[in-house]
Amino acid sequence: MAEIKPETSHDERLLVAEETRSLAGNRRLASLDIFRGLTVALMILVDDAGGDWPAIAHAPWNGCNLADFVMPFFLFIVGVSISLALKRIPSKFEACKKVCFRTCKLLFWGLLLQGGFSHAPDKLTYGVDVTMLRFCGILQRIALSYLVVSLLEIFTKDSHEDNFPTGRIVAASLLLIYLATLYGTYVPDWEYVVYDKDSILFGKIQSVSCGVRGNLNPPCNAVGYVDRQVLGINHMYHHPAWRRSKACTDDSPYEGSLRQDAPSWCHAPFEPEGVLSSISAILSTIIGVHFGHIILHLKGHSGRLKHWISTGLALLTLGLTLHFTHLMPLNKQLYSFSYICVTSGAAALVFSALYSLVDILERKRMFLPLKWIGMNAMLVYVMGAEGILAAFFNGWYYRDPRNTLINWIREHVFIRVWHSRRAGVLMYVIFAEILFWGLVTGGFHRFNIYWKL
Numbered sequence: 001m002a003e004i005k006p007e008t009s010h011d012e013r014l015l016v017a018e019e020t021r022s023l024a025g026n027r028r029l030a031s032l033d034i035f036r037g038l039t040v041a042l043m044i045l046v047d048d049a050g051g052d053w054p055a056i057a058h059a060p061w062n063g064c065n066l067a068d069f070v071m072p073f074f075l076f077i078v079g080v081s082i083s084l085a086l087k088r089i090p091s092k093f094e095a096c097k098k099v100c101f102r103t104c105k106l107l108f109w110g111l112l113l114q115g116g117f118s119h120a121p122d123k124l125t126y127g128v129d130v131t132m133l134r135f136c137g138i139l140q141r142i143a144l145s146y147l148v149v150s151l152l153e154i155f156t157k158d159s160h161e162d163n164f165p166t167g168r169i170v171a172a173s174l175l176l177i178y179l180a181t182l183y184g185t186y187v188p189d190w191e192y193v194v195y196d197k198d199s200i201l202f203g204k205i206q207s208v209s210c211g212v213r214g215n216l217n218p219p220c221n222a223v224g225y226v227d228r229q230v231l232g233i234n235h236m237y238h239h240p241a242w243r244r245s246k247a248c249t250d251d252s253p254y255e256g257s258l259r260q261d262a263p264s265w266c267h268a269p270f271e272p273e274g275v276l277s278s279i280s281a282i283l284s285t286i287i288g289v290h291f292g293h294i295i296l297h298l299k300g301h302s303g304r305l306k307h308w309i310s311t312g313l314a315l316l317t318l319g320l321t322l323h324f325t326h327l328m329p330l331n332k333q334l335y336s337f338s339y340i341c342v343t344s345g346a347a348a349l350v351f352s353a354l355y356s357l358v359d360i361l362e363r364k365r366m367f368l369p370l371k372w373i374g375m376n377a378m379l380v381y382v383m384g385a386e387g388i389l390a391a392f393f394n395g396w397y398y399r400d401p402r403n404t405l406i407n408w409i410r411e412h413v414f415i416r417v418w419h420s421r422r423a424g425v426l427m428y429v430i431f432a433e434i435l436f437w438g439l440v441t442g443g444f445h446r447f448n449i450y451w452k453l
Contacts, residue, residue: 029295031354032080034367037374038350039073041434043385046070049429052422054253058272058332060245061218064342068332071138071273072284072343073350075145079288080295080351082146086153087296099150103143105453110139113386132195135235136227136273144278145285153289171286175337178280182334183214185222192233194267199258206264216334218242219265223334227274240270241333270333277335287315287344291351301360305352312348315341369438376441379451384437 046067050057056066089095114134156166187210194201210220218224227236246252248266250259258266271277291308298304319341322328328338357363364371373380383389390406397404409432415424444450 029084029359030364030367030371031351031358032077032084033374034354034358034370035073035351035374036077036377037367037370037372037438038354039070039077040373040377040380040385041370042066042073043070043381044433044437045429047385048433049426051255052425054244054255057244057253058241059330060241060243060253061333062329062331064330064332064339068330068339069343069346071141071281071332072340073347074138074142075281075284076288076291076344076347076351078142078146079149079285079290080292081288082150082153082285083289083292083296086150086157089154089157092154095154096151099147099154102453103147106139106143106146109382109453110137110143111135113137113139113382132234132238134237134271135231136237136271136275136278138273141273141278141281145282148282149285149289152286167286167289171283174279174282174286178276179337181226181276182216182222185225186213187211187215187220187222187225190225190228192268195234195238196267199267201267206267208265208268216329216331216336218245218270218333219263219268221334223274223276224270226276227271230275231271233269236269236271236274238269240268240272242266242270272333277333280335280337280340283340284344284347287340288347291348301355305356308348308352308355312345312352315345315348317345319343319345369435369442372441372445373434373438376444376450378453379444380437380441382451384433 046056046058046065050067058067059065086095111133114137152167152170189207189209189211191205191207194204194206196202208219212220215221242248243258243266244252244255245266248258248262249256251257291311294304294307298307319330319338322338322341323330328336330336330339330342332339354367358367393406394401394404410425410428414428414432415421418424418427
Protein backbone atom coordinates (compact mmCIF):
# COMPACT_ATOMS: atom_id res chain seq x y z
CA MET A 1 0.00 0.00 0.00
CA ALA A 2 1.20 3.44 -0.79
CA GLU A 3 0.28 6.95 0.18
CA ILE A 4 -0.91 9.16 -2.64
CA LYS A 5 -1.84 12.78 -2.89
CA PRO A 6 -5.33 13.77 -3.93
CA GLU A 7 -4.12 15.55 -7.07
CA THR A 8 -2.17 12.61 -8.51
CA SER A 9 -5.02 10.19 -9.10
CA HIS A 10 -5.62 8.38 -12.38
CA ASP A 11 -7.98 5.38 -12.62
CA GLU A 12 -5.71 2.53 -13.48
CA ARG A 13 -8.68 0.45 -14.10
CA LEU A 14 -11.85 -0.11 -12.39
CA LEU A 15 -10.91 -1.85 -9.17
CA VAL A 16 -7.89 0.32 -8.60
CA ALA A 17 -9.51 3.40 -7.14
CA GLU A 18 -8.02 6.60 -8.35
CA GLU A 19 -8.73 10.24 -8.07
CA THR A 20 -11.40 10.84 -10.69
CA ARG A 21 -12.04 14.52 -11.33
CA SER A 22 -14.84 16.49 -12.92
CA LEU A 23 -14.25 18.76 -15.88
CA ALA A 24 -15.73 21.74 -14.11
CA GLY A 25 -12.89 21.94 -11.64
CA ASN A 26 -10.40 20.03 -9.60
CA ARG A 27 -12.92 18.38 -7.30
CA ARG A 28 -13.54 14.66 -7.51
CA LEU A 29 -16.44 13.15 -9.39
CA ALA A 30 -17.84 11.67 -6.19
CA SER A 31 -20.62 9.72 -7.92
CA LEU A 32 -18.06 7.61 -9.78
CA ASP A 33 -16.25 6.73 -6.54
CA ILE A 34 -19.57 5.76 -4.98
CA PHE A 35 -20.59 3.72 -8.03
CA ARG A 36 -17.30 1.85 -7.83
CA GLY A 37 -17.77 1.25 -4.11
CA LEU A 38 -21.34 0.09 -4.68
CA THR A 39 -20.14 -2.41 -7.28
CA VAL A 40 -17.44 -3.80 -4.98
CA ALA A 41 -20.05 -4.09 -2.21
CA LEU A 42 -22.38 -5.94 -4.59
CA MET A 43 -19.55 -8.33 -5.42
CA ILE A 44 -19.04 -9.16 -1.76
CA LEU A 45 -22.78 -9.52 -1.21
CA VAL A 46 -23.44 -11.92 -4.09
CA ASP A 47 -20.27 -13.93 -3.51
CA ASP A 48 -20.74 -14.47 0.22
CA ALA A 49 -24.54 -14.52 0.48
CA GLY A 50 -25.42 -15.91 -2.96
CA GLY A 51 -25.14 -19.50 -1.79
CA ASP A 52 -28.03 -18.98 0.62
CA TRP A 53 -29.87 -16.52 -1.64
CA PRO A 54 -29.68 -18.01 -5.17
CA ALA A 55 -31.91 -15.24 -6.54
CA ILE A 56 -28.96 -12.84 -6.25
CA ALA A 57 -26.28 -15.32 -7.39
CA HIS A 58 -25.27 -15.75 -11.03
CA ALA A 59 -28.01 -17.13 -13.25
CA PRO A 60 -27.22 -20.79 -14.07
CA TRP A 61 -27.42 -19.99 -17.78
CA ASN A 62 -29.94 -17.67 -19.47
CA GLY A 63 -31.26 -14.80 -17.39
CA CYS A 64 -29.78 -11.95 -15.38
CA ASN A 65 -29.60 -11.95 -11.58
CA LEU A 66 -28.03 -9.32 -9.33
CA ALA A 67 -24.59 -10.96 -9.50
CA ASP A 68 -24.63 -10.70 -13.28
CA PHE A 69 -24.53 -6.91 -13.10
CA VAL A 70 -21.21 -6.76 -11.23
CA MET A 71 -18.76 -7.32 -14.09
CA PRO A 72 -20.51 -4.98 -16.59
CA PHE A 73 -20.71 -2.28 -13.91
CA PHE A 74 -16.96 -2.60 -13.34
CA LEU A 75 -16.24 -2.33 -17.06
CA PHE A 76 -18.60 0.63 -17.47
CA ILE A 77 -16.79 2.44 -14.62
CA VAL A 78 -13.45 1.68 -16.26
CA GLY A 79 -14.69 3.33 -19.44
CA VAL A 80 -15.90 6.48 -17.68
CA SER A 81 -12.61 6.70 -15.78
CA ILE A 82 -10.51 6.25 -18.92
CA SER A 83 -12.18 9.18 -20.65
CA LEU A 84 -11.58 11.42 -17.64
CA ALA A 85 -8.03 10.26 -16.93
CA LEU A 86 -7.01 10.68 -20.60
CA LYS A 87 -8.78 13.97 -21.25
CA ARG A 88 -5.35 15.51 -21.81
CA ILE A 89 -2.52 13.53 -23.42
CA PRO A 90 0.73 15.57 -23.58
CA SER A 91 2.71 12.57 -24.85
CA LYS A 92 1.14 9.54 -26.50
CA PHE A 93 4.29 7.49 -25.91
CA GLU A 94 4.27 8.17 -22.16
CA ALA A 95 0.54 7.52 -21.96
CA CYS A 96 0.91 4.18 -23.76
CA LYS A 97 3.79 3.20 -21.51
CA LYS A 98 1.72 3.88 -18.39
CA VAL A 99 -1.29 2.01 -19.78
CA CYS A 100 0.79 -1.05 -20.69
CA PHE A 101 2.57 -1.05 -17.32
CA ARG A 102 -0.71 -0.88 -15.42
CA THR A 103 -2.15 -3.64 -17.60
CA CYS A 104 0.79 -5.89 -16.74
CA LYS A 105 0.29 -5.24 -13.04
CA LEU A 106 -3.39 -6.07 -13.34
CA LEU A 107 -2.56 -9.34 -15.10
CA PHE A 108 0.00 -10.19 -12.44
CA TRP A 109 -2.49 -9.67 -9.62
CA GLY A 110 -5.14 -11.56 -11.53
CA LEU A 111 -2.97 -14.63 -12.01
CA LEU A 112 -1.71 -14.44 -8.43
CA LEU A 113 -5.25 -14.41 -7.06
CA GLN A 114 -6.33 -17.15 -9.45
CA GLY A 115 -3.78 -19.49 -7.87
CA GLY A 116 -4.10 -21.48 -4.66
CA PHE A 117 -3.70 -18.21 -2.76
CA SER A 118 -7.32 -17.38 -3.59
CA HIS A 119 -8.62 -20.59 -1.95
CA ALA A 120 -7.19 -19.63 1.41
CA PRO A 121 -10.46 -18.78 3.20
CA ASP A 122 -11.71 -22.34 2.75
CA LYS A 123 -8.58 -24.44 2.72
CA LEU A 124 -5.31 -23.99 4.53
CA THR A 125 -3.42 -24.74 1.34
CA TYR A 126 -1.88 -22.03 -0.77
CA GLY A 127 -0.32 -24.02 -3.60
CA VAL A 128 -1.64 -24.53 -7.11
CA ASP A 129 -0.93 -27.06 -9.81
CA VAL A 130 0.19 -24.91 -12.76
CA THR A 131 -1.14 -27.53 -15.16
CA MET A 132 -4.61 -26.71 -13.79
CA LEU A 133 -4.13 -22.96 -13.31
CA ARG A 134 -7.08 -20.92 -14.49
CA PHE A 135 -5.80 -18.31 -16.93
CA CYS A 136 -8.81 -15.99 -17.07
CA GLY A 137 -10.64 -14.07 -14.37
CA ILE A 138 -12.09 -10.73 -13.31
CA LEU A 139 -8.85 -8.74 -13.26
CA GLN A 140 -7.67 -10.30 -16.51
CA ARG A 141 -10.88 -9.23 -18.28
CA ILE A 142 -10.60 -5.75 -16.81
CA ALA A 143 -6.97 -5.58 -17.94
CA LEU A 144 -7.88 -6.48 -21.52
CA SER A 145 -10.71 -3.96 -21.69
CA TYR A 146 -8.58 -1.28 -20.05
CA LEU A 147 -5.71 -1.87 -22.47
CA VAL A 148 -7.76 -1.94 -25.67
CA VAL A 149 -10.01 1.01 -24.84
CA SER A 150 -7.19 3.14 -23.40
CA LEU A 151 -5.07 2.67 -26.52
CA LEU A 152 -8.11 3.46 -28.63
CA GLU A 153 -8.63 6.65 -26.64
CA ILE A 154 -4.97 7.64 -26.91
CA PHE A 155 -4.52 7.10 -30.64
CA THR A 156 -7.87 8.52 -31.73
CA LYS A 157 -7.86 11.48 -29.37
CA ASP A 158 -8.27 14.86 -31.02
CA SER A 159 -7.82 17.92 -28.90
CA HIS A 160 -10.72 19.66 -30.62
CA GLU A 161 -13.27 16.94 -31.31
CA ASP A 162 -14.82 13.93 -29.64
CA ASN A 163 -13.59 10.60 -31.00
CA PHE A 164 -16.99 8.96 -30.58
CA PRO A 165 -17.39 8.09 -34.33
CA THR A 166 -14.16 6.08 -34.20
CA GLY A 167 -15.36 4.39 -31.04
CA ARG A 168 -18.57 3.39 -32.78
CA ILE A 169 -16.62 1.86 -35.65
CA VAL A 170 -14.42 -0.15 -33.29
CA ALA A 171 -17.46 -1.23 -31.24
CA ALA A 172 -19.29 -2.34 -34.39
CA SER A 173 -16.22 -4.27 -35.55
CA LEU A 174 -15.88 -6.08 -32.21
CA LEU A 175 -19.58 -6.91 -32.21
CA LEU A 176 -19.36 -8.24 -35.78
CA ILE A 177 -16.39 -10.46 -34.86
CA TYR A 178 -18.23 -11.75 -31.80
CA LEU A 179 -21.50 -12.49 -33.59
CA ALA A 180 -19.80 -14.04 -36.63
CA THR A 181 -17.81 -16.36 -34.39
CA LEU A 182 -20.76 -17.12 -32.08
CA TYR A 183 -23.15 -18.08 -34.88
CA GLY A 184 -20.75 -19.17 -37.60
CA THR A 185 -18.34 -21.49 -35.79
CA TYR A 186 -18.92 -25.22 -36.13
CA VAL A 187 -18.70 -26.94 -32.74
CA PRO A 188 -17.73 -30.62 -33.05
CA ASP A 189 -18.16 -33.37 -30.47
CA TRP A 190 -15.68 -33.10 -27.63
CA GLU A 191 -14.49 -34.96 -24.54
CA TYR A 192 -12.74 -34.24 -21.28
CA VAL A 193 -11.46 -35.88 -18.09
CA VAL A 194 -13.34 -35.28 -14.82
CA TYR A 195 -10.92 -33.82 -12.24
CA ASP A 196 -13.44 -33.21 -9.46
CA LYS A 197 -12.26 -35.50 -6.66
CA ASP A 198 -15.70 -35.41 -5.04
CA SER A 199 -17.33 -36.83 -8.16
CA ILE A 200 -17.96 -40.54 -8.69
CA LEU A 201 -16.71 -39.95 -12.23
CA PHE A 202 -13.30 -38.70 -11.07
CA GLY A 203 -10.61 -39.63 -13.57
CA LYS A 204 -13.08 -40.83 -16.21
CA ILE A 205 -13.39 -39.51 -19.74
CA GLN A 206 -16.73 -37.91 -20.61
CA SER A 207 -17.97 -37.29 -24.15
CA VAL A 208 -20.28 -34.47 -25.26
CA SER A 209 -22.16 -34.71 -28.54
CA CYS A 210 -22.51 -31.49 -30.52
CA GLY A 211 -21.80 -31.27 -34.25
CA VAL A 212 -23.80 -28.02 -34.57
CA ARG A 213 -23.37 -24.40 -35.55
CA GLY A 214 -24.91 -21.34 -33.87
CA ASN A 215 -26.09 -23.20 -30.76
CA LEU A 216 -26.33 -21.13 -27.55
CA ASN A 217 -26.93 -23.98 -25.10
CA PRO A 218 -24.34 -24.82 -22.38
CA PRO A 219 -22.47 -27.73 -24.03
CA CYS A 220 -22.30 -26.70 -27.69
CA ASN A 221 -21.80 -22.93 -27.92
CA ALA A 222 -18.87 -21.35 -29.77
CA VAL A 223 -17.74 -19.41 -26.67
CA GLY A 224 -16.85 -22.62 -24.86
CA TYR A 225 -15.38 -24.17 -28.00
CA VAL A 226 -13.00 -21.23 -28.57
CA ASP A 227 -11.85 -21.35 -24.95
CA ARG A 228 -11.21 -25.10 -25.11
CA GLN A 229 -9.09 -24.60 -28.21
CA VAL A 230 -7.20 -21.49 -27.06
CA LEU A 231 -6.90 -21.90 -23.30
CA GLY A 232 -7.13 -25.66 -22.92
CA ILE A 233 -9.92 -27.24 -20.93
CA ASN A 234 -7.72 -27.76 -17.84
CA HIS A 235 -7.20 -24.00 -17.57
CA MET A 236 -10.90 -23.11 -17.50
CA TYR A 237 -13.23 -22.56 -14.55
CA HIS A 238 -14.15 -25.93 -13.01
CA HIS A 239 -17.27 -24.82 -11.11
CA PRO A 240 -19.44 -22.99 -13.66
CA ALA A 241 -22.83 -21.59 -12.69
CA TRP A 242 -24.61 -24.08 -14.95
CA ARG A 243 -24.01 -26.77 -12.31
CA ARG A 244 -26.95 -25.20 -10.44
CA SER A 245 -29.32 -25.68 -13.38
CA LYS A 246 -32.24 -28.11 -13.21
CA ALA A 247 -30.59 -30.35 -15.76
CA CYS A 248 -27.61 -30.87 -13.45
CA THR A 249 -28.91 -30.94 -9.86
CA ASP A 250 -32.13 -31.63 -8.02
CA ASP A 251 -31.25 -28.80 -5.61
CA SER A 252 -31.57 -26.12 -8.31
CA PRO A 253 -31.37 -23.14 -8.02
CA TYR A 254 -29.18 -23.95 -5.01
CA GLU A 255 -25.82 -25.60 -5.47
CA GLY A 256 -25.91 -29.32 -4.73
CA SER A 257 -24.69 -32.74 -5.75
CA LEU A 258 -24.99 -33.47 -9.45
CA ARG A 259 -27.70 -35.91 -10.44
CA GLN A 260 -26.59 -39.42 -11.36
CA ASP A 261 -28.39 -39.05 -14.69
CA ALA A 262 -27.08 -35.53 -15.28
CA PRO A 263 -25.86 -34.79 -18.83
CA SER A 264 -22.13 -35.29 -19.32
CA TRP A 265 -21.52 -31.56 -19.80
CA CYS A 266 -22.65 -30.83 -16.22
CA HIS A 267 -19.27 -32.09 -14.98
CA ALA A 268 -17.29 -30.07 -17.55
CA PRO A 269 -15.40 -26.80 -17.00
CA PHE A 270 -16.57 -23.57 -18.62
CA GLU A 271 -14.83 -20.19 -18.61
CA PRO A 272 -17.21 -17.26 -17.92
CA GLU A 273 -14.37 -14.77 -18.51
CA GLY A 274 -13.01 -16.44 -21.62
CA VAL A 275 -11.58 -15.24 -24.91
CA LEU A 276 -14.62 -14.65 -27.11
CA SER A 277 -16.83 -13.33 -24.30
CA SER A 278 -14.06 -10.90 -23.29
CA ILE A 279 -14.06 -9.47 -26.82
CA SER A 280 -17.74 -8.60 -26.49
CA ALA A 281 -17.13 -7.36 -22.92
CA ILE A 282 -14.95 -4.57 -24.33
CA LEU A 283 -18.19 -3.02 -25.58
CA SER A 284 -19.25 -2.33 -21.99
CA THR A 285 -16.09 -0.27 -21.51
CA ILE A 286 -16.55 1.59 -24.80
CA ILE A 287 -20.07 2.55 -23.69
CA GLY A 288 -18.59 3.83 -20.42
CA VAL A 289 -16.06 5.93 -22.34
CA HIS A 290 -18.90 7.56 -24.25
CA PHE A 291 -20.60 8.49 -20.98
CA GLY A 292 -17.31 10.00 -19.78
CA HIS A 293 -17.08 12.03 -22.98
CA ILE A 294 -20.47 13.52 -22.19
CA ILE A 295 -19.00 14.88 -18.95
CA LEU A 296 -16.16 16.45 -20.90
CA HIS A 297 -18.20 17.93 -23.75
CA LEU A 298 -21.50 18.90 -22.09
CA LYS A 299 -21.17 21.46 -19.31
CA GLY A 300 -24.74 21.50 -17.96
CA HIS A 301 -26.10 18.90 -15.56
CA SER A 302 -29.47 18.69 -17.31
CA GLY A 303 -27.88 18.04 -20.71
CA ARG A 304 -25.73 15.27 -19.32
CA LEU A 305 -28.62 13.60 -17.52
CA LYS A 306 -30.93 13.77 -20.54
CA HIS A 307 -28.33 12.08 -22.71
CA TRP A 308 -27.42 9.45 -20.12
CA ILE A 309 -30.98 8.55 -19.19
CA SER A 310 -32.23 8.41 -22.79
CA THR A 311 -29.27 6.25 -23.80
CA GLY A 312 -29.74 3.98 -20.80
CA LEU A 313 -33.44 3.49 -21.49
CA ALA A 314 -32.75 2.80 -25.17
CA LEU A 315 -30.15 0.16 -24.27
CA LEU A 316 -32.49 -1.47 -21.75
CA THR A 317 -35.35 -1.55 -24.26
CA LEU A 318 -33.17 -3.05 -26.99
CA GLY A 319 -31.70 -5.71 -24.70
CA LEU A 320 -35.02 -6.77 -23.22
CA THR A 321 -36.61 -6.88 -26.67
CA LEU A 322 -33.86 -9.18 -27.95
CA HIS A 323 -34.29 -11.43 -24.92
CA PHE A 324 -38.07 -11.72 -24.79
CA THR A 325 -38.42 -12.14 -28.56
CA HIS A 326 -35.91 -15.01 -28.27
CA LEU A 327 -33.59 -13.39 -30.82
CA MET A 328 -30.72 -13.42 -28.32
CA PRO A 329 -31.05 -14.42 -24.66
CA LEU A 330 -29.59 -12.53 -21.74
CA ASN A 331 -26.53 -14.58 -20.85
CA LYS A 332 -23.58 -13.52 -18.72
CA GLN A 333 -21.57 -16.66 -19.50
CA LEU A 334 -21.70 -15.87 -23.23
CA TYR A 335 -21.66 -12.08 -22.66
CA SER A 336 -24.40 -11.81 -25.28
CA PHE A 337 -25.27 -8.55 -27.00
CA SER A 338 -28.64 -8.40 -25.24
CA TYR A 339 -26.81 -8.81 -21.93
CA ILE A 340 -24.46 -5.94 -22.85
CA CYS A 341 -27.43 -3.70 -23.63
CA VAL A 342 -29.39 -4.48 -20.45
CA THR A 343 -26.44 -4.23 -18.06
CA SER A 344 -25.01 -1.09 -19.71
CA GLY A 345 -28.45 0.49 -19.65
CA ALA A 346 -28.77 -0.35 -15.96
CA ALA A 347 -25.29 1.08 -15.32
CA ALA A 348 -26.28 4.27 -17.10
CA LEU A 349 -29.38 4.70 -14.95
CA VAL A 350 -27.59 3.90 -11.68
CA PHE A 351 -24.78 6.32 -12.55
CA SER A 352 -27.34 9.01 -13.48
CA ALA A 353 -29.14 8.54 -10.17
CA LEU A 354 -25.91 8.75 -8.17
CA TYR A 355 -24.75 11.77 -10.16
CA SER A 356 -28.04 13.54 -9.42
CA LEU A 357 -27.96 12.73 -5.70
CA VAL A 358 -24.28 13.26 -5.05
CA ASP A 359 -22.77 15.68 -7.56
CA ILE A 360 -25.86 17.87 -8.10
CA LEU A 361 -27.84 17.71 -4.85
CA GLU A 362 -24.66 16.99 -2.82
CA ARG A 363 -26.29 14.29 -0.69
CA LYS A 364 -22.93 12.66 -0.01
CA ARG A 365 -23.05 11.81 3.67
CA MET A 366 -25.32 8.77 3.34
CA PHE A 367 -22.96 7.27 0.76
CA LEU A 368 -19.69 7.82 2.64
CA PRO A 369 -18.92 4.12 3.31
CA LEU A 370 -19.42 3.32 -0.38
CA LYS A 371 -17.31 6.31 -1.37
CA TRP A 372 -14.47 5.19 0.87
CA ILE A 373 -14.66 1.66 -0.53
CA GLY A 374 -14.63 3.07 -4.06
CA MET A 375 -11.54 5.14 -3.33
CA ASN A 376 -9.70 2.08 -2.02
CA ALA A 377 -11.36 -0.57 -4.15
CA MET A 378 -8.25 -2.64 -4.82
CA LEU A 379 -7.69 -3.11 -1.09
CA VAL A 380 -11.28 -4.27 -0.52
CA TYR A 381 -11.22 -6.49 -3.59
CA VAL A 382 -8.05 -8.35 -2.61
CA MET A 383 -8.46 -8.45 1.16
CA GLY A 384 -12.26 -8.66 1.29
CA ALA A 385 -13.81 -10.03 -1.89
CA GLU A 386 -10.95 -12.48 -2.47
CA GLY A 387 -10.96 -13.37 1.25
CA ILE A 388 -7.30 -12.83 2.09
CA LEU A 389 -8.06 -11.22 5.47
CA ALA A 390 -10.56 -13.97 6.25
CA ALA A 391 -7.85 -16.51 5.38
CA PHE A 392 -5.59 -15.03 8.01
CA PHE A 393 -8.20 -15.32 10.76
CA ASN A 394 -9.36 -18.75 9.61
CA GLY A 395 -5.78 -19.94 9.94
CA TRP A 396 -6.16 -19.69 13.73
CA TYR A 397 -8.70 -22.00 15.32
CA TYR A 398 -9.54 -23.68 18.63
CA ARG A 399 -9.13 -27.48 18.51
CA ASP A 400 -11.20 -27.86 15.33
CA PRO A 401 -10.56 -25.99 12.02
CA ARG A 402 -14.22 -24.96 12.02
CA ASN A 403 -13.85 -23.18 15.38
CA THR A 404 -12.54 -19.89 14.03
CA LEU A 405 -13.31 -16.35 15.13
CA ILE A 406 -15.12 -15.58 11.87
CA ASN A 407 -17.30 -18.68 12.06
CA TRP A 408 -18.11 -17.97 15.71
CA ILE A 409 -19.19 -14.40 14.95
CA ARG A 410 -21.32 -15.49 12.00
CA GLU A 411 -22.99 -18.28 13.99
CA HIS A 412 -23.51 -16.66 17.40
CA VAL A 413 -23.84 -12.96 16.61
CA PHE A 414 -25.92 -13.22 13.46
CA ILE A 415 -27.45 -16.61 12.61
CA ARG A 416 -28.63 -17.48 16.13
CA VAL A 417 -29.86 -13.96 16.79
CA TRP A 418 -31.99 -13.97 13.62
CA HIS A 419 -33.05 -17.62 14.13
CA SER A 420 -32.46 -18.15 10.42
CA ARG A 421 -29.37 -19.10 8.51
CA ARG A 422 -30.41 -17.17 5.40
CA ALA A 423 -31.23 -13.96 7.27
CA GLY A 424 -28.19 -14.34 9.53
CA VAL A 425 -25.79 -14.82 6.63
CA LEU A 426 -27.27 -11.82 4.82
CA MET A 427 -26.91 -9.59 7.89
CA TYR A 428 -23.39 -10.89 8.48
CA VAL A 429 -22.31 -9.97 4.95
CA ILE A 430 -23.90 -6.52 5.13
CA PHE A 431 -22.62 -5.51 8.56
CA ALA A 432 -19.54 -7.67 9.29
CA GLU A 433 -18.12 -7.47 5.78
CA ILE A 434 -19.40 -4.55 3.70
CA LEU A 435 -19.87 -2.03 6.53
CA PHE A 436 -16.63 -3.28 8.13
CA TRP A 437 -14.67 -2.49 4.97
CA GLY A 438 -16.43 0.84 4.67
CA LEU A 439 -15.14 1.81 8.11
CA VAL A 440 -11.65 0.44 7.44
CA THR A 441 -11.30 2.33 4.17
CA GLY A 442 -12.72 5.40 5.87
CA GLY A 443 -9.87 5.24 8.36
CA PHE A 444 -7.37 4.85 5.54
CA HIS A 445 -8.93 7.80 3.73
CA ARG A 446 -8.47 9.96 6.79
CA PHE A 447 -4.72 9.40 6.52
CA ASN A 448 -4.65 9.57 2.69
CA ILE A 449 -3.66 5.90 2.38
CA TYR A 450 -4.74 4.11 -0.78
CA TRP A 451 -3.76 0.92 -2.56
CA LYS A 452 -2.90 1.70 -6.14
CA LEU A 453 -1.22 -0.37 -8.83
